[in-house]
Amino acid sequence: MPRLFVAVWPPEDVIAELTALARKDRRGIRFVEPERWHLTLRFLGDAAVDDAAEALDRAELPAATVRLGPAVDVLDERALVIPASGLDHLAAAVNSATADVGEAPRRRFRGHLTVARVKASASMPPLLGALVEASFEASEVALVESTLHPDGARYDTIATWPLGVSPWWTDREDEAPARPPSAGLVGSAGSPASAGSPSGRAPGALEPTGVAAASVPPGRILELPGFDAVAWRSAAGDLCVVDARCPHQWSPFAFDGVVAGDELVCSAHGWCFDREGRGSKLAMNGRRDPKSNVEVLACREIEGEIWVERRGSPR
Ligand code: FES
Numbered sequence: 284m285p286r287l288f289v290a291v292w293p294p295e296d297v298i299a300e301l302t303a304l305a306r307k308d309r310r311g312i313r314f315v316e317p318e319r320w321h322l323t324l325r326f327l328g329d330a331a332v333d334d335a336a337e338a339l340d341r342a343e344l345p346a347a348t349v350r351l352g353p354a355v356d357v358l359d360e361r362a363l364v365i366p367a368s369g370l371d372h373l374a375a376a377v378n379s380a381t382a383d384v385g386e387a388p389r390r391r392f393r394g395h396l397t398v399a400r401v402k403a404s405a406s407m408p409p410l411l412g413a414l415v416e417a418s419f420e421a422s423e424v425a426l427v428e429s430t431l432h433p434d435g436a437r438y439d440t441i442a443t444w445p446l447g448v449s450p451w452w453t454d455r456e457d458e459a460p461a462r463p464p465s466a467g468l469v470g471s472a473g474s475p476a477s478a479g480s481p482s483g484r485a486p487g488a489l490e491p492t493g494v495a496a497a498s499v500p501p502g503r504i505l506e507l508p509g510f511d512a513v514a515w516r517s518a519a520g521d522l523c524v525v526d527a528r529c530p531h532q533w534s535p536f537a538f539d540g541v542v543a544g545d546e547l548v549c550s551a552h553g554w555c556f557d558r559e560g561r562g563s564k565l566a567m568n569g570r571r572d573p574k575s576n577v578e579v580l581a582c583r584e585i586e587g588e589i590w591v592e593r594r595g596s597p598r
Pocket residue numbers: 529530531532533534549550551552553554
């Protein structure tokens with residue numbers, strides 16, 4: 284079975300711009316050839332091509348403006364990469380559509396273009412830290428097959444899907460099923476959709492959760508047992524605690540949530556929530572459509588522990 288991934292290929296003018304970067308192979312460092320430069324949205328691994336293609340046929344893939352930079356960086360201590368922003372929502376949509384295909388989606392998406400692979404024994408080349416600035420409008424995603432050859436991996440595009448085009452199906456957003464009983468969670472009170480933004484509310488008494496603040500690093504979402512809530516931390520490091528389930532169709536954030544910059548995104552249908560709990564969805568044409576809010580609970584980090592407002596406590 285081939286190894287598959289879903290990616291965005293940068294346009295030729297951007298590749299031409301990036302080839303100006305100093306790239307010289309040396310012991311322990313192997314530069315990726317420009318024709319193989321890509322931005323992976325989802326690694327599927329060993330998966331059936333038909334399954335992946337059918338999943339992407341059904342996907343609602345938003346348009347994306349990709350920004351590369353600001354400088355060449357290191358990823359996982361073994362790859363030189365150019366960071367890429369602007370792909371979070373698209374990656375969440377691809378993750379959602381292909382959740383049952385191939386390998387499980389990664390919990391955290393980090394947009395990047397790999398320019399070199401570095402062995403642990405090698406020192407970093409001077410390219411590390413080089414300033415980069417490029418951007419482009421992504422027009423399609425590609426399902427790519429990767430095969431290993433003696434001179435490196437070969438990537439073949441199997442099919443592409445345009446961005447910003449509604450698929451043949453609808454996501455039935457008007458359907459709002461009854462909230463299911465909390466799975467292993469207790470203490471839910473009221474509908475998060477009707478709770479609205481907590482702005483202007485005085486927080487109730489805070490209680491310790493027993494969860495270490497360090498266990499929620501930037502980009503992580505963690506269930507808070509006994510609070511019917513999840514804690515998540517934005518890429519900038521701000522901690523936020525919200526109801527455990529998405530107000531759309533009650534998908535649990537602990538499983539379907541993804542942090543995209545300063546937003547919590549429910550990958551089930553792409554609803555986004557800012558730190559105030561305000562809901563929105565990125566439309567196909569790039570417009571932000573308002574959606575129901577999720578309830579935000581007051582929280583603090585006290586001596587390394589997350590403290591949260593107990594719902595129903597006197598204010
Ligand atoms: S359940 Fe539909 S967006 Fe969350």
